[in-house]
Amino acid sequence: MFIGVTRKIFFILFIGFFKLLLSQEEYSDYQKLRQKFENIEENDARAFPFLRPYISKAKKEKNYKELVQGYKDGVFYSSENRIKLKYSDSMIWAANQSKDGDLKSIAYLEKGVIYYYHYKKFQQALNEYLKAYEYSKNTKNEFLKYQNLYHIGVVKSYLGYYQDASELFKNSLEYYDREKSRSNLGPNAIYNSKKGYLNCLHQLIICYRHLEQYKEADSAIQIGLAEVGNNPEYAQEKGYFLLSKGISEYRNNQFQLALSNLNQSLSAIKKSRDFSRLSLDYFYIGKTYYSLKNAKESMIYFKKVDSIFKENQFILPELRENYEILIDQSKKEKNQTQQLYYTTQLLKADSIMSKDFTYLSPKIHKDYDTKTLLEEKEKLQKINYLGTIVIIVLIIWAIGMVTLFTKRHKKAKEVKKKYVLLEEKFLVHQIENVPKKLVFPVEERKSSLNESKVEELLQKLKSFEDKKEFTQKGLTLSKLATQLNTNSNYLSQVINDCKGMNFNKYLSELRINYITNLLFENKEYLKYSIETLAKECGIASRQNFSDLFFELNGIRPTDFIKNRKQELDNKNNL
Incomplete structure (x- = not known):
């Protein structure tokens, strides 16, 4: 028992140690390309x-x-x-x-x-x-491990092994829930973990529904909808939860509510190109209309399910009823041609599902479940050898942690020093919202420009700076030239000659100096996320904003905010 607990503790600490090491690295050229x-x-x-x-x-x-x-x-x-x-x-x-x-x-x-x-x-x-x-x-990649478990769970669920699948989803859900809540993860890792969490929750709802654990399913649906909120990044997942909610409401004979949520879910599911869930959505809309005694409207949606099956040659097992209803309706209408067609389609659906089940069922038990049991047996046989290894590795880990924290302490001192220098710069110069470059005298300009036109354009640039128009998102040299009633080449030349830098550098300095000034003067801005600060000054990318802030101020915005908050707290405690 002690060895097992020690091993678990070591594993968590070991992964944390390497993530901390990775966080110290600068962004690579590949990451810059990906931006x-x-x-x-x-x-x-x-x-x-x-x-x-x-x-x-x-x-x-x-x-x-x-x-x-x-x-x-x-x-x-x-x-x-x-x-x-x-x-x-x-x-x-x-x-x-x-x-x-x-x-x-x-x-x-x-x-x-x-x-x-x-x-x-x-x-x-x-x-x-x-x-x-x-x-x-x-x-050693836990995220990858649980990704695999999730997808094997999806196959088990399709085969009808809902209890087995639900256990896999619960384990994965627990992992992703921990990961998305960790404070030391980057935005991409948090996003991926939350995506994993929401997908596991959706699959678990499906298992609960088929296991007739309706109370658990409804609870999970509410959790899912609360998690996604109105965040457009999770529109697809919201569509799935609304679909599940509509199915639940249909089961409880709340037909109008069911129609509302089922129809709301359609847009996101269509956009995701998930034709199997789209079929399910159409099916339950059809069943809801059928329960409301609107057979004509219901047949429209049942036929849409058939169209999707016809195009993709795939159907979920629970949609078999779709053809039973269509066949019954054809009998009522005495339409033998349609009855024959839908009977043929049902036989074809049965054939596909039977073929899948025959192939998948023994394979998943033989190739996955049996292997899993054998692996657990091997782990138990090896556990007695792990104690000594754990102790040795823990010693190595301890040495590494001391080295790492020494490095982090040194870096923290450097960051503090850079913050103090920036603060002194602010106090002396009050960080004007203009680039800290001297305007070149006429005789030092690199090219011969019409002096009166240059002065006129400089006055327009001053107005542009004073009105904070540089915070416009997506501002380009061409757009600014249009706004100032000049051409791009002339504007570029004036900025280069008179501001001592190119357009991009000029715009970056205006924006970063502006946001730095706000962070110094208004403590409310210290509460904003990096993404919000970037948007405030007109920079679209979080990473681009962070890199420019570092380039101009010698300190990352997160480090700056941390130090500024500490300084204000210290003043308040005096």
Whole structure:
């Protein structure tokens, strides 16, 4: 018991130690390249002009880790499913070149997700998941481990093993819940963990519904809706929870409420291109109208389910009833042609589901469940050898932690010193909202410009600075030239000659000096997030704002805010 607890404690501390080490590193060239496209939405091919240089750089340098990431981005931004598959195959190739088990697991998992999510080909998806699982068995990457468990749970749920699947989702849910709440994670890690949490919660709701654990399902739905709120980043997940809520309301004969939530969920589910959940949505809208004695309207939605099945050759087991209703309605209308068609469609659906079940059911038990039991047995056999290893590694960890905290203390002193220098600069100069460059005398200007026109343009620039118009989002040299009734080349030349810098540098200094001034003078701004501060001064990217702040002030905005708050607290306590 003691060894098991010690091992768990060590593992948590060990992972924390390496995450702290990684947090000290500066942003790489690859990360700078990714900033150009990482905010573009999924399935938007406009990302590729920026993504291709990233992939080319990784290929040239044989940096397979970054190459896997580049191909993964290719999957994410491709608008066509066949292109997504091609990029996933490239991911697998790059991962195999790297000899890294984690990268191989990520690559096979990605291909499995394409087969599951975009094609609903469960057989191919499970084959890829099991390959991913094989490579992830010895991983130290907890996120990757639970990703694999989640996807195996999805297959189990599809097969009807809801109790087994629910246990996998509960374990994954617990992990993602811990991760999304950690204060030392970056925004991307928090976002991914919350996505994992919401997806697990949605799958768990499905299991609860089929296990007739309706109270637990309704509770989970409320938790999910509270988590997503109105955040557009989680619109798809909100659509799933609204769908689940509509199904619950239909079950409780709350038909008008059901229609409202089912219809609200449609937009997000359509946008996500998840045709299986779209079918489910249409089915329950049809059933709701059917219960309201509006057979004509209900048939419209039941036929939409058939259209999706016809196009994709996939149907969820619970939608079998859709064809039973259509067949009964055809009998009532004495329409033998339709009755024959829907009977043929039902037989085809039964054939597909039967084929999937025959293939998947024994494979998931043999290739996953049996392996899992054998792995647990091996772990129990090895546990007696771990005590000594844990002690040795803990000693190494302790030495590493002392080194790390010494390094962090030294860095904290340097940050404090830079903050004091910046504060002195503020007190002396009151940080004007203009770049700290002298205007060049006429004789020192690099080119011959019409002096009167230059003075006129400088007055316009002064007005532009005084009115804080530099905080406009998406401001470019061309846009500013239009606003000032001049042309881009002339404006660029005046800024270069008279301000001593190019347009981008000029705009950056205006914005960063402006926000720095606000942070010094108004303590309310210290409560704002980095994203909000960036938007306040007209910078779209959080990372770009942080880098520019550091470049001009010698200190990261998070460090500046921390030191400013401490200084104000100290003054208040005097």
